[in-house]
Amino acid sequence: MKLLAYLLYIPLQIVWLPLSLLGVILVGLGQVGVSRRLGVSWTAVEVLNARWTMDVFGLRRDKAARRLAGHIPNDSTFGLWLFCLPLWLTRWVCRTPFLYPVVSPPERTGVAGMVVMRTLAIDDAIAHSLEGAEQFVFLGAGLDTRAYGPLLNRDLAIYELDRPADLALKREGLKAAGIDVARVRYVEVDFADPNWLDALRAAGYDQTRKTIFLWEGVTLYLTTRQVRDTLEAIRAHMAPTSVVIADFYATRTLEWGSKATAGYMEKSGEGLRFGIDFSADPEARLQSFLRESKLRLAGCTLLGGADKRGPLLAIAELTP
Ligand SMILES: C[S@@+](CC[C@H](N)C(=O)[O-])C[C@H]1O[C@@H](n2cnc3c(N)ncnc32)[C@H](O)[C@@H]1O
Numbered sequence: 001m002k003l004l005a006y007l008l009y010i011p012l013q014i015v016w017l018p019l020s021l022l023g024v025i026l027v028g029l030g031q032v033g034v035s036r037r038l039g040v041s042w043t044a045v046e047v048l049n050a051r052w053t054m055d056v057f058g059l060r061r062d063k064a065a066r067r068l069a070g071h072i073p074n075d076s077t078f079g080l081w082l083f084c085l086p087l088w089l090t091r092w093v094c095r096t097p098f099l100y101p102v103v104s105p106p107e108r109t110g111v112a113g114m115v116v117m118r119t120l121a122i123d124d125a126i127a128h129s130l131e132g133a134e135q136f137v138f139l140g141a142g143l144d145t146r147a148y149g150p151l152l153n154r155d156l157a158i159y160e161l162d163r164p165a166d167l168a169l170k171r172e173g174l175k176a177a178g179i180d181v182a183r184v185r186y187v188e189v190d191f192a193d194p195n196w197l198d199a200l201r202a203a204g205y206d207q208t209r210k211t212i213f214l215w216e217g218v219t220l221y222l223t224t225r226q227v228r229d230t231l232e233a234i235r236a237h238m239a240p241t242s243v244v245i246a247d248f249y250a251t252r253t254l255e256w257g258s259k260a261t262a263g264y265m266e267k268s269g270e271g272l273r274f275g276i277d278f279s280a281d282p283e284a285r286l287q288s289f290l291r292e293s294k295l296r297l298a299g300c301t302l303l304g305g306a307d308k309r310g311p312l313l314a315i316a317e318l319t320p
Pocket residue numbers: 041043044047048139140141142143144161162163166189190191192215216217218221222
């Protein structure tokens with residue numbers, strides 16, 4: 001079936017190439033150009049697009065991601081379709097996962113599949129922790145749509161935290177997409193401000209209740225001090241049963257990201273700052289970093305760990 005998929009995909013992609021390139025341009029103009037004009041995160045769109053693709057290809061259901069992508073000014077679902085069509089048709093005809101998006105063993109994950117596998121691993125980590133949870137806090141929520149999908153049926157108080165412009169853009173997009181936002185409380189924060197947790201408490205967060213904190217795809221944009229301070233602040237205001245799910249990136253992943261975007265990340269205000277050298281004994285290195293914040297590493301998934309340079313990232317489940 002794989003051979004058939006290649007035999008179909010290669011000529012199809014060659015013929016379609018100009019339209020695929022047009023798709024890349026349309027998506028890029030929105031993601032980078034419009035995000036810059038509006039002063040919002042462009043990396044948040046990158047993650048949304050990965051989840052849009054996973055839904056369209058039947059890898060992970062996320063109707064809200066699909067709808068939201070069509071209603072924010074810094075994305076183009078038309079462009080995404082133009083780019084993806086040869087892959088989608090190949091998958092549809094051959095009925096087999098092919099090239100992208102695909103599920104790979106965690107240790108074999110490469111940079112192309114990093115966001116896909118991270119999303120799936122974090123879905124699993126959330127599912128493990130949901131029992132008894134009463135609150136869910138998205139730290140740097142970006143365009144994550146979990147709050148408008150599977151979590152809706154849970155009796156949870158949901159908080160989405162991000163910077164003001166990013167929250168405003170998301171709320172407008174959700175409204176335009178007709179997605180019910182009644183259950184979610186939006187809290188403006190900046191993790192550079194050591195008092196960011198005051199805003200969460202003012203919004204109703206109760207530190208005596210079991211809470212899931214999700215910090216996905218954010219630590220890499222902060223300084224080491226900001227990551228430590230944020231974790232310490234959470235540690236000081238969390239119930240003993242609460243859990244923080246967070247991802248931490250290898251320094252080699254940051255170096256790759258800077259090179260792949262030719263330094264654009266720094267210029268766009270989303271420079272890559274905090275990474276950990278995971279080249280040897282990654283779990284021990286992560287534990288040593290976490291010691292200061294007094295959080296315990298209760299679970300750890302390493303993506304890309306089969307590479308001799310060490311994993312690309314670690315997804316950690318942290319408890320007090
Ligand atoms: C790559 S996106 C990830 C979004 C989301 N967690 C997800 O997985 O879809 C990074 C997010 O972190 C937010 N962020 C970055 N630095 C921040 C800061 N200092 N304070 C608050 N949010 C921040 C950005 O606005 C953006 O929404």
